[in-house]
Amino acid sequence: MFETCFGFHKKFPNFLSNLCRKYDVEQFVHISALGIENAKDSLYASSKLKGEFLIRKNFKEANILKPSIIYSVDDNFTTNFMTILSLSPIFPLYYNGSTLFRPIYISDLTEIIYQIIAKNIKSITLECIGSEEISLKNILKRLLKLIGKKRLLIPIPLVVAQLSAVFFQFFPRPLITLDQLKLLKYQNIPSGKYKTNFDLKIPVNANFDDEVKKYSYMWRDGGQFSTVDETKNY
Numbered sequence: 001m002f003e004t005c006f007g008f009h010k011k012f013p014n015f016l017s018n019l020c021r022k023y024d025v026e027q028f029v030h031i032s033a034l035g036i037e038n039a040k041d042s043l044y045a046s047s048k049l050k051g052e053f054l055i056r057k058n059f060k061e062a063n064i065l066k067p068s069i070i071y072s073v074d075d076n077f078t079t080n081f082m083t084i085l086s087l088s089p090i091f092p093l094y095y096n097g098s099t100l101f102r103p104i105y106i107s108d109l110t111e112i113i114y115q116i117i118a119k120n121i122k123s124i125t126l127e128c129i130g131s132e133e134i135s136l137k138n139i140l141k142r143l144l145k146l147i148g149k150k151r152l153l154i155p156i157p158l159v160v161a162q163l164s165a166v167f168f169q170f171f172p173r174p175l176i177t178l179d180q181l182k183l184l185k186y187q188n189i190p191s192g193k194y195k196t197n198f199d200l201k202i203p204v205n206a207n208f209d210d211e212v213k214k215y216s217y218m219w220r221d222g223g224q225f226s227t228v229d230e231t232k233n234y
Contacts, residue, residue, distance in 0.1 A: 002153065003036070004042025004143075004211060007047065007062040008048035009044075009048050009050070010047055010050045010051050010054060011052045012051075013051040013055050014029050014051070014055075014058065015213060017030075017054065017055040017059040017062060018029075018058045018059075020057055020058075020059055020062075021059050025059075025208075026057070027061075027063070027117055027120070027122065028059050028061070028062040029062070029063045029065060029113055029116060030051075030052070030055050030063070030064050031065050031067065032048050032051065032052050032065065032066045032067045032206070033045075033048050033063050033066055033067065033190055034066045034067055034102075034127055034128070034185050034186060034189075034190075034191075035051065035066075035068070035183075035188040035189070036048050036049055036066075036183075037191065037193070038186045039182060039183050039185070039186045041182050042179050042182040042183050043179050044179050044180070045150070045154070045183065045185060048218055052064050052125075054124035060123060061122040061123045062122075062123070063116055063121060063122065063123070063124050063125075063126065064124075064125045064126070065109075065112065065113070065116075065126050065128050066125065066126065066127045066128065066194070066199060067127075067128035067129070068087055068101050068102040068103055068104055068127075068128070068129050068130065068188050068189070069102075069103045069104070069111055069188060070103075070104055070105075070106055070109060071103050071105060071211070071212065072105060072106035072107075072210070072211075073092050073214070075106075075213040076173070077084055077103075078139075078143060078212050079215075080173065080175065081106050081139070081140060081143050082146075082147055082216060082218075082219040083219065084133050084175055085140070085144055085147065085149055085219070086147055086149060086219040088151070089151060089152065090151060090152040090153075090154055091140060091151055091152070091153050091154070092154060092155075092156045092160075092161065092164065093136070093137060093140075093153050093154060093155040093156065093199070094136070094156070094161050094176070094184050095136075095158075095184055095185060095226075096137070096155045097135060097136040097138075097140065097153065097155070098133055098135055098136070098137070098188075099135065099136045099184045099185075099187060099188065100133055100134070100136075100187045100188060100189050101133070101134055101135075101136065101139065101188045101189065101221065102129035102130050102131075102133055102188065102189050103130045103132070103134060103139070103188055103208055104128055104129055104130040104204060105130065105204065105206030105208075105211050106208075107205075107206060108128075108130065108142065108204040108206050109128055110207060112126070112128050112197050112204065115202050115221070117202070119124070124195065125194045125195075126194060126195055126196065126197060126199075126200070127185075127190050127194050127195070127196045128193065128197050129172075129189070129190060129197065129198070129204075130198050130204050130206065131203070131204050131207075132207075132208060132210065133189055134208065136184070137153060139208075140153055141153070142208070142209055142212075143212065143216070146164075146209065146213055146216040147216050147219040147220050148220050148221065149219075161181055162178065162181065164176070165177055165178045165180070165181045166178060
């Protein structure tokens with residue numbers, strides 16, 4: 001099942017970039033992922049990299065965007081975490097929660113895409129990042145504060161993390177899979193190999209806490225009518 005899913009990362013970009021070359025499409029923008037170059041042991045990372053390679057081979061002027069974690073009301077990142085944090089009294093910290101991210105809000109990413117098209121930029125690989133570097137542990141603490149919960153964040157040994165990932169990955173919306181656990185070993189921040197949106201003078205406007213706050217009420221006691229004491233240390 002997982003191999004079929006990752007195969008899509010290669011086959012569809014290959015098909016689409018060939019089609020765009022055949023019909024002389026002027027611009028091609030592909031959304032890949034940040035921080036996958038070092039994750040050689042991850043099927044997700046290797047399949048995404050293969051997709052990038054095939055696009056470049058078929059359509060040399062393609063733009064490849066590599067965003068850090070994308071967040072919004074419909075994401076599979078903040079919403080999954082807030083769901084688990086609202087239900088469970090404890091939460092496992094993989095790799096001590098030290099993995100770093102530069103989360104980018106969906107509207108900022110779409111603005112980057114718009115600017116690339118409007119400015120007719122071609123043949124660029126761009127790392128798309130938010131303004132703030134945040135560790136996984138810090139992200140969880142912020143989410144807990146936004147939903148007004150107090151939970152134990154417990155570092156767990158790698159072998160326990162692997163066993164839990166085996167269990168979780170068979171759920172419809174798993175907290176983590178074995179492959180995602182491998183990805184968490186690697187930082188999700190700019191590599192220095194490529195330009196970022198800031199290098200192209202395309203800043204981001206969203207603040208992580210401010211944007212997540214707009215939809216975090218769905219996980220608070222009392223829902224949209226609830227209030228959270230922001231001075232309280234959750």
